[in-house]
Amino acid sequence: MLYGKTGPSLVDLVVRGARVIDPVEKLDAVCDVLVDGGVVSQLGTNVDANGHRVVDGAGLVLAPAFVDPHVHLRVPGGEDEETIASGTAAAAAGGYCAILAMPNTEPVVDSAAVLGSLIEDAKAQAEVPVGFLAAITRGQDGAELTEMAELAEQGAAGFTDDGRPVVPPALMRRALQYHGITGRRLALHCEEPTLSRGAQMHEGAVSAELGFTGYPSVAESVMVERDLSLAAYEQAPLHLLHLSARESVEALRAAQANGVAATAEVTPHHLCLTEEAVRTLDPNLKMNPPLRSEDDRSALVGALRDGTIGSVATDHAPHARHEKEVPFEAAPFGVTGLETAFAALYTSLVEPGLVPLETLLERMSGGPARAYGLEPPRIAVGAPANLVLLDTQATWRVEEDRFRSRSANSWLLGQTLRGQVRMTVAAGRMAFDG
Amino acid sequence: MGEIHVMREQFLPPKPPPRRHLISIADLSREDVERLLATARSFSRSLEREVKKLPTLRGHTIVNVFYESSTRTSSSFELAAKRLSADTMSIKASGSSVDKGESLKDTALTLGAYDPDVIVIRHPQIGAPQLVARYTEAHVVNAGDGKHQHPTQALLDLYTIQEELGRIEGIHVAIVGDVLHSRVARSDVQALTLMGARVTLVGPPPLIPRGIKAMGCEVSHEIDAIAAADVVYVLRMQRERMQEGANYVPSLREYSARWGVTPERLRPGQKVMHPGPMNRGVEIDPRVADAADALIETQVRAGLVTRMAVLYDLLTTGPVGVRAPDPLEVA
Numbered sequence: 001m002l003y004g005k006t007g008p009s010l011v012d013l014v015v016r017g018a019r020v021i022d023p024v025e026k027l028d029a030v031c032d033v034l035v036d037g038g039v040v041s042q043l044g045t046n047v048d049a050n051g052h053r054v055v056d057g058a059g060l061v062l063a064p065a066f067v068d069p070h071v072h073l074r075v076p077g078g079e080d081e082e083t084i085a086s087g088t089a090a091a092a093a094g095g096y097c098a099i100l101a102m103p104n105t106e107p108v109v110d111s112a113a114v115l116g117s118l119i120e121d122a123k124a125q126a127e128v129p130v131g132f133l134a135a136i137t138r139g140q141d142g143a144e145l146t147e148m149a150e151l152a153e154q155g156a157a158g159f160t161d162d163g164r165p166v167v168p169p170a171l172m173r174r175a176l177q178y179h180g181i182t183g184r185r186l187a188l189h190c191e192e193p194t195l196s197r198g199a200q201m202h203e204g205a206v207s208a209e210l211g212f213t214g215y216p217s218v219a220e221s222v223m224v225e226r227d228l229s230l231a232a233y234e235q236a237p238l239h240l241l242h243l244s245a246r247e248s249v250e251a252l253r254a255a256q257a258n259g260v261a262a263t264a265e266v267t268p269h270h271l272c273l274t275e276e277a278v279r280t281l282d283p284n285l286k287m288n289p290p291l292r293s294e295d296d297r298s299a300l301v302g303a304l305r306d307g308t309i310g311s312v313a314t315d316h317a318p319h320a321r322h323e324k325e326v327p328f329e330a331a332p333f334g335v336t337g338l339e340t341a342f343a344a345l346y347t348s349l350v351e352p353g354l355v356p357l358e359t360l361l362e363r364m365s366g367g368p369a370r371a372y373g374l375e376p377p378r379i380a381v382g383a384p385a386n387l388v389l390l391d392t393q394a395t396w397r398v399e400e401d402r403f404r405s406r407s408a409n410s411w412l413l414g415q416t417l418r419g420q421v422r423m424t425v426a427a428g429r430m431a432f433d434g
Numbered sequence: 435m436g437e438i439h440v441m442r443e444q445f446l447p448p449k450p451p452p453r454r455h456l457i458s459i460a461d462l463s464r465e466d467v468e469r470l471l472a473t474a475r476s477f478s479r480s481l482e483r484e485v486k487k488l489p490t491l492r493g494h495t496i497v498n499v500f501y502e503s504s505t506r507t508s509s510s511f512e513l514a515a516k517r518l519s520a521d522t523m524s525i526k527a528s529g530s531s532v533d534k535g536e537s538l539k540d541t542a543l544t545l546g547a548y549d550p551d552v553i554v555i556r557h558p559q560i561g562a563p564q565l566v567a568r569y570t571e572a573h574v575v576n577a578g579d580g581k582h583q584h585p586t587q588a589l590l591d592l593y594t595i596q597e598e599l600g601r602i603e604g605i606h607v608a609i610v611g612d613v614l615h616s617r618v619a620r621s622d623v624q625a626l627t628l629m630g631a632r633v634t635l636v637g638p639p640p641l642i643p644r645g646i647k648a649m650g651c652e653v654s655h656e657i658d659a660i661a662a663a664d665v666v667y668v669l670r671m672q673r674e675r676m677q678e679g680a681n682y683v684p685s686l687r688e689y690s691a692r693w694g695v696t697p698e699r700l701r702p703g704q705k706v707m708h709p710g711p712m713n714r715g716v717e718i719d720p721r722v723a724d725a726a727d728a729l730i731e732t733q734v735r736a737g738l739v740t741r742m743a744v745l746y747d748l749l750t751t752g753p754v755g756v757r758a759p760d761p762l763e764v765a
Binding site: 200203204205206207208209211212213214216281325326327328329330 | 537539557560561562564565579580581582583617620624643644645646648649
């Protein structure tokens with residue numbers, strides 16, 4: 001399900017004296033970690049370096065590397081904005097050892113042929129392993145199901161029409177019924193399109209003042225409620241993409257309490273910003289779903305902390321510069337996030353004490369892996385090395401020319417953040433060595 | 435000599451502070467508005483003279499760029515610039531490179547290459563004036579951007595109320611109609627509340643934006659609410675902005691029956707304003723539009739002196755740097 005470069009260049013190294021935090025293994029201790037041939041081979045103190053490269057981890061945090069369940073790699077069709085090589089290099093710089101790519105490309109990833117060629121490209125170019133989600137409906141038109149069994153056999157990591165909702169309830173029900181044979185997850189973009197038509201930002205006091213057509217919270221939550229009802233009826237699992245509204249969180253929490261196997265994700269920008277930011281009219285603050293109220297934001301932070309929402313997803317959505325150098329109203333939705341996610345969340349959630357560091361690390365790694373049935377990255381003897389070395393003291397400024405992504409439509413341009421990725425090992429290979 | 439000096443001081447407009455752009459009423463303080471209105475008043479006196487042209491802005495270049503159709507705003511900006519002896523150039527989107535697909539950024543860079551002192555822009559998209567301000571050195575005046583702002587309309591409305599009623603503070607204004615699609619309503623609510631007036635928005639629920647009360651106004655869905663106001667401000671039913679099948683109101687017929695401003699719904703002495711162009715018989719009864727208490731042509735005249743005041747205010751201070759946008763707070 002995950003595809004990346006393979007070959008002989010597996011890592012041999014020892015990280016000495018870092019604070020090793022692995023929420024999966026319930027580990028939080030200062031120790032040395034030895035990696036032999038891309039596999040964690042020893043944890044302890046004064047580990048014999050065995051002639052390997054020694055990395056001084058004193059004062060740093062070593063954790064299981066991150067998994068991003070929601071990335072737009074823009075291939076095929078949008079190579080001017082991102083490629084497998086540039087997107088995975090950005091992921092590596094952000095501390096990720098695995099990412100899942102969305103199928104809303106040109107053409108849409110809705111056939112084994114398109115998926116197969118992407119997998120071949122990933123094997124040749126991907127700096128970190130990539131899983132490709134395939135579409136739920138052909139052309140993401142919301143009319144006919146894709147050949148899910150064949151797509152799963154070809155290696156699809158899951159199914160989604162991300163960017164668009166599956167509108168007809170009967171079709172959604174069929175998708176929930178049929179996808180079960182694949183063992184892969186169904187991931188849903190919840191939006192009732194007649195309630196969000198023409199919308200530019202969250203509907204509320206700020207949209208009323210600025211004059212933007214509003215995207216009400218209820219446009220998301222009615223669809224969340226519908227999909228959770230269908231999932232409960234069909235006893236099918238599902239994953240909810242990029243939740244933004246308190247009502248959605250409450251519906252999810254209630255469904256989980258009733259035994260629905262629902263997982264969900266939230267983006268760094270929805271956790272850090274509110275509709276107030278849109279007053280700047282900066283097109284890099286335009287995304288779908290939109291930034292919502294402070295009440296929504298605090299519900300999302302609470303849900304991330306208590307595990308109702310188990311995953312952080314960047315929804316990394318690169319756009320060409322000229323596409324965003326237009327009036328807010330004309331700009332496309334979406335912002336980048338792979339290279340800034342940890343620092344943004346460390347700065348706005350961990351430092352002020354809203355979310356413990358261990359929780360954030362779990363929601364960025366084990367949480368999203370489990371949501372898609374992937375093996376969670378672990379720091380344990382015998383496990384493949386998927387490691388991120390973090391400096392939680394360092395501050396850095398987000399600058400356009402430092403991105404490895406081909407696009408720079410970041411909502412954090414010019415910001416100074418605390419928390420920096422020093423090194424990423426992905427599937428036993430050195431992916432980023434900063 | 436002293437006395438003459440005092441006389442002349444009174445005729446001179448007040449000194450403005452350094453400022454770059456007029457994009458939103460939200461950027462103005464109460465003092466700014468008072469100064470602009472005082473400047474407009476001094477210009478209105480100058481227009482009573484036989485020779486109406488003032489040499490004030492001689493040598494300055496003012497470019498008007500209109501991406502939307504407009505009669506009164508574009509003509510009044512052009513005349514305002516000419517009355518102040520500035521050189522003007524007017525560009526309409528149709529017939530320009532916009533038809534060839536040129537982006538707003540490139541149009542701004544092109545016009546900016548002529549070093550204009552002011553660019554006046556009307557554009558259907560919110561955020562267009564900010565974009566032009568980012569890519570040129572000119573002072574930018576927003577002549578209407580989508581549903582967002584139309585700050586010179588709000589200033590001329592304040593000027594009209596001040597001149598007709600003698601004050602703005604404490605005046606009760608009812609704004610009636612399609613608030614949802616109206617940049618005039620948003621600018622007026624901001625401007626009127628800034629100056630201490632009371633504002634009530636009146637219209638069918640789907641045309642009153644959710645959350646608008648946070649701007650400091652009241653909301654009523656009953657047309658009877660206009661009876662309590664000193665000024666009834668009638669908004670145009672923006673048929674061209676009504677999305678097909680959106681069902682904001684079932685029909686224009688039902689709208690005008692329930693929310694049309696008719697003589698029967700007004701008290702004697704209530705002033706009536708309208709930003710134009712009017713749909714007679716839809717939002718406003720023709721008898722109301724033509725009555726003595728209607729200030730609609732007064733508003734047009736006020737538009738000229740107010741826009742003269744805005745241009746004067748932007749151009750009579752020394753060069754100042756572009757205000758850097760406030761850095762975003764990561765909450």
